[in-house]
Amino acid sequence: MTNIVEAAWRDIMATYGEPSRPEDSPLWEPFAKLVRVAHAEPLLRQLFPWTGMWELHFSRCTDMDYTWDIPYIGTLSGGRHCVEGPHRSVPRIAETDSAQAAVAMVIDRLPPRCGPAFIGDAGELAAYEKARDSR
Template identity: 30%
Template sequence: MSAETVEKTWRMLLERHPDARRGDPEVIEAAFAEPRLRQLFPFPSHGCLTFHRNTAFPWSNDLPFIASCEKSYLVYAAACADLLGEVATPQEAAALVVAHLPSDCGAAVEGPWQEPNSPD
């Protein structure tokens, strides 16, 4: 089910569906072109495109994300811990996010995020 939720969300963003959140279309397209990002849950908000390991609030919030600026794209570590880079194109930004994904980052799971060491 989570793959369907993730796929539907990406499709709605790409098609600019009226019920979809709004984000930078170029960033959304560039992120979707990256297979590892395409399996994560995308969440555009406040000029940023964040990626999550799950499909419902509370979010994982532990992955790098893209912030759109006037003439560049900033890639931040989770929670704005560090600026990972400033690049000129959304494609470079998406590639930089992929380069900084944790090695254990797989497809998003359905529902709210459960911390790995927390009880169900």
């Protein structure tokens, strides 16, 4: 795992590892649990994590533009989670009451030869893979 990936996970864990405050969104606690569960999985921990809109995304590269070939996990009301993707235009894969089940669904759908995260953006990763696969 690269220092870049480790640092991204550290930042996310530090942000969501804090106890929630009354003014925080009701999605805070379930999202924080999701982050902890995902971080505990070695296959996901080697990927670059990023968050937005109460979603946890995983990229096979470290720089924007990130890859969009891994499902992501959204946090829903009532402590539920949804697994979607890998693209936003793809129908929802499933909803679950468990962060563990959501993480397992993502792991089951990881692309072949997934990880560790490539240092660079999605275009550079694609060029690297094309050259590697043509040998």
